[in-house]
Every structure is written in structure tokens, then in C-alpha cells.
Amino acid sequence: MTRIAAEALADFTAALYRAAGLPQEDAALVADTLVRADLWGHSSHGVMRAPWYIDRVKTGMMTPVTQPETLVDAGAIAVIHGHDGVGQVIAKRAMLDAVARARKHGVGIVSVRESNHHGALGYFTRLAAEQGCIGVLVANGSPAMAPWGGRRKVIGNNPWSIAAPAGRHPPLMLDIANTVVARGKIFLARQKGIPIPESWAIDAEGRRTSDPVAALAGVILPMAEHKGYGISVMMDVLAGALSGSGMMTEVNGPYQSEKRSRSGHFVMALDIAAFGPRDIFETRIERMIAEIKSVPLAEGATEIFYPGEIEARNEARHRAEGLVLPEQTRLDLVAVAQGFGVPLPAAFT
DSSP states (O other): OEEEOHHHHHHHHHHHHHHTTOOHHHHHHHHHHHHHHHHHTOGGGSGGGHHHHHHHHHTTSSOSSOOOEEEEEETTEEEEEOTTOOHHHHHHHHHHHHHHHHHHHSEEEEEEEEEOOOSOTHHHHHHHHTTTEEEEEEEOOSEEEOOTTOOSOOEEOOOEEEEEEETTEEEEEEEEOSBSSOHHHHHHHHHHTOOOOTTSEEOTTSOBOSOHHHHHHSEEOBTTTHHHHHHHHHHHIIIIITTTOOOGGGOOOTTOTTSOOOEEEEEEEEEGGGTSOHHHHHHHHHHHHHHHHTSOOOTTOOOOOOTTHHHHHHHHHHHHHOEEEOHHHHHHHHHHHHHHTOOOOGGGO
16 A cells, blocks of 8 residues: 555646646646545545546547537526547536526536546535535446346446535535446455455346456446436436437446547536525535434444535545555556656655
8 A cells, every 4th residue: 555645646647647638727627536536535436547537548539638519508508518528627617617507597507418437526516515506417327237137237327416515514415326336446346356245246147246357247236226227217318318428338438448438417506595595505504414413323333424524524634644545556557657757756656
């Protein structure tokens, strides 16, 4: 394991993206999204993914200079064509556009066509929450789960996130996939050489497995059985069908560097002030959090957390203590750096 300060890791990661051809501001954004995921404790969406995205730039499946095009501009709604640009750059533009539209109309909805994977969705919904809005983001992904009762994957885990300001607390934030676990966590288990719970996936023969390699070759199970399957289908309606992007087996993952992503996004912002005074809303959220945390603890539990609280605490702790990276992640980043001639951070040498 390698321990490194978050700022040093972000600077190094941004340098890799600049070397790959991204403009300085875009490289810094992508690096920030990845390091923020590590800070939150979601290493499955952290810098482990940096080489995947860079490989997509190298093969031409992701355009390093992102030039989204507005196809529809109709008051509260817009449609943006991403033209295979960098997913994080497109998602940030779409969320800020949705917030701006919400300021005028109470609600802003931006449908994004032909984008790329953009890491942890909560990064972008929190942008809305920090500006007094409720942010919603849905994305579709490459096949990860089978229709309920099947054993061939055709449906993405199609993650979604909602964030809202929470007064004196860090924002409420939910960021989940519709599988039992995000596929990135299985990649991370493979990276660390550790088994996974048998409740996560079935292998190619339809048998439950604790082997992350067999799981990646098989099917990840939906959360809540048939309910997770149904939710994932409807999220593809919002992110894929509505936007005119790829759907189901037409979408490819960030690690499939030889194929266009064809991912779509559904982005929505609700201006809280359009519904009533923001301070009253935030007071009500504080009351909600207080009631949640006042519930008596179940056996074995030590504390109750509201959605987003663990991430906020992890970020504060990891900024103070530094981030610990698996050795394989360090080696993968070193290989990319050596290929570009980018100097390694001191912690890597």
C-alpha cells in the first residue's frame, strides 16, 4: 500500500490527463472527480480508473478536447450532444446548465446524448446542492445484470444520484447503482486479490461465486432482486432512450477502450427557493437528520448515518491523513506516467 496526500495525487493525475491531450482545466476536473471518490471511500470510482479513461483517449473512443453541442434549448429543458467527449466535463456542464435553468424556471432538465462514463455521480449532484438546488443525475452503463430470472447480462447497473443542501450539515447525498454492488468494487477486489461476497454475482454458468474474475465474466446481481432490475430498466429510459444515446447492449464501459461509450445522462436541478424559502427547507432537513439519528441502535450498530454523512467524514479524515492506494493501482499509474514521461510523485518512488 502507498500513502499519498490528496493534493499530490490530484496534481499527478491531472498531469497524466494533460499528457493525454486534455486541456488544463478539464484535466484538473477529471483528476478532482477521481481523487474525491477516493477521499469519500469509494476507491472503485477513484484513481484506479484513470488508466481506463486515458486508454479511451489513446484509442480515439473519447475525444480529449470536449466540445458539447446544444441541440435543444427550450426554456427549462435542453438536449446536449457530447460528441464522445470526456464524461466528467460534459456532466459538469450539464449540471451547471440545469442549475441555471432552474434559477429561471424552478426546474432545469438537461438530457445528454453520446457522452462517456463520468465516475461518481455524487460529485455532480453535490454541485447543485452547493448552489441551493436539489440535484438529480442518472446515467446508463454497459451490460452488468440480467433481466430478473435470466443469466445473460443485457442491462446496465444504470446508477443514479440525488443530493440536497442540509443546512449546517454536509449535503444529503445518495449515489447508488442498481446492482447489489458497483462493478468497480469487483474490479477493486480483483486489484487487491481478495474474494467477494457470494451475494454479489453469479458466474457464466449462473452459479454464485466469490471469485472476482469469475464474477466479471458472469453477471452482477440486482439489488433487492426484481426491484433493482425494474429500477435499472427505467433509469435506461431516462438516460438512454430519452436522450437518444445507446441503450442496454449498445452501451460500453470505461474499460472497453476499443468501443465508443454511447452513454447518456439525465440531469435535473430543482431550485429550492422556487418552492419556498430555502432557510425553511434547510431547517426541515436538519430536523429530518436529527430524527433519523435519534433512533435507538440495533444490536451491533455504533451510530446511525444519514446519506452522504460517511462520505463527508471520510473526506475530512483522508485529507488529514492522506490516501492509501493498493499496490496494483500504484503500478498501473506508474506505467501510464512512464509512457508519457510524467514525473512520479515522491510517494510513488
